[in-house]
Amino acid sequence: MEIKLLKTFIAVAELRHFSRAADALHMSQPALSKQIGALEASVGGKLFERGRHGAELTLFGERFLPDAQSLVGDADDMLARARDASSGRVGHLRIGICLSVLTLVPRVIAEFRRENPGVAITLSDLSSAEQARRLLAGKLDAGFLRLPAAAGLSSFKVIDEGLALAMPAQSRYKRLPANLDVLNDIGFIALSRARGPGLAAQIDRWCSERRFVPNVTQHAEDVQSVLTSVAAGVGVAFIPSRAQHLLRDATVLPLPGKQAKWRVGLAWPSAREHAVTARFVSHVRGALSRQAND
CATH class of the missing domain: 1.10.10.10 (Winged helix-like DNA-binding domain superfamily/Winged helix DNA-binding domain)
Structure with missing residues (x-):
């Protein structure tokens, strides 16, 4: 009929x-x-x-x-x-995030939710490598991860990030020592390589360029544990510089050199058309543009 x-x-x-x-x-x-x-x-x-x-x-x-x-x-x-x-006004959006965007992305997502109340959002804190794997497998719709993105993913830059050295507040070092070996007397706390392969590789490149081998005395399964241990005076740690907002009672020293720099962007599958993802990507672009003009 x-x-x-x-x-x-x-x-x-x-x-x-x-x-x-x-x-x-x-x-x-x-x-x-x-x-x-x-x-x-x-x-x-x-x-x-x-x-x-x-x-x-x-x-x-x-x-x-x-x-x-x-x-x-x-x-x-x-x-x-x-x-x-x-x-793309209704649906479900699965988004991967990383530590470096925690000062930016929650606000952007909150704005998106206000404009699109019919979209349910699930956030997952994952390494860039794991985000890329899930994006390509169809288990994530978009992710904020280290660039360049893997083949099969579209992306654009969101922020510039850098490597930093986190030290206990009571440390006598207020600037990066000329002889890095003195830091091994304190000992390094490191995020498990499996949990942060991209960060581990960044640290390796920076240290290799300076012929320095960190003395890792403690490993942690998440960045929050690394930061907590530094604040407690257990040791020093290489961290993404934007993680310093999570640190109390600690000194954070940005590290110099090209090997200490990288970009974090938003990525999504190139081949899979998803209206909700497209709407979110457009929203993030707009938010970044407005931020740049403020």
């Missing part, structure tokens, strides 16, 4: 007049009469009695009207939901 026939029927039923209904629907009266005739043939009964003063519903028509209104309403709701889904 065609929805347009039901809408024509409802218009005539509400206006009680074929000519006025035809005007309201922007169609000719013969075309409207033809549609009503087609609907009557389809349902097997007469819907209207036409007279000098208009059109009145038959008993059959009166009984059919609530069902027609319900069916048209359901069709309109279904179409509205489909349009919202295709525009």
Whole structure:
């Protein structure tokens, strides 16, 4: 049964007049009469009695009207939901994040949620390597990770990041010592390489350039544990510089050199079309643009 026939029927039923209904629907009266005739043939009964003063519903028509209104309403709701889904206004978004964006991304996501209340969001704190793996496997929709992104992912830069040295507040070193070996007397706390392979590789490159081998006396499975240990005076640690906002009672020294720099960006699968992801990517671009202009 065609929805347009039901809408024509409802218009005539509400206006009680074929000519006025035809005007309201922007169609000719013969075309409207033809549609009503087609609907009557389809349902097997007469819907209207036409007279000098208009059109009145038959008993059959009166009984059919609530069902027609319900069916048209359901069709309109279904179409509205489909349009919202295709525009990315409803759905589920799985986002990967890293430590470096914790001062920026929660605010951006909160703004996105206010503008798109029909989108549910799941956040996962993951290494860049794990984010890339999940993005390519279809287990994440977007992720804030270390650039360049893996093949098969589209991306753009969000922030510049740098390596820093975190030291206990009571340490006598307030600047990077010329002889790095003195830091080994204190000992290094390191994030497990499996939990942060990108950060570990960055540290390796920076240290290799200076022919320095850190004396790692303690490993941790998360960055928060690394930072807590530094603050407690257990040792020193290489950390992303933007993690310093999580540190209390510690000194953070930005490290020099090209090997201490990298970029963090937003990445998403190139081949998989996802309306909600596209809307989120556009929102992040806009937020960065507004931030740059402030």
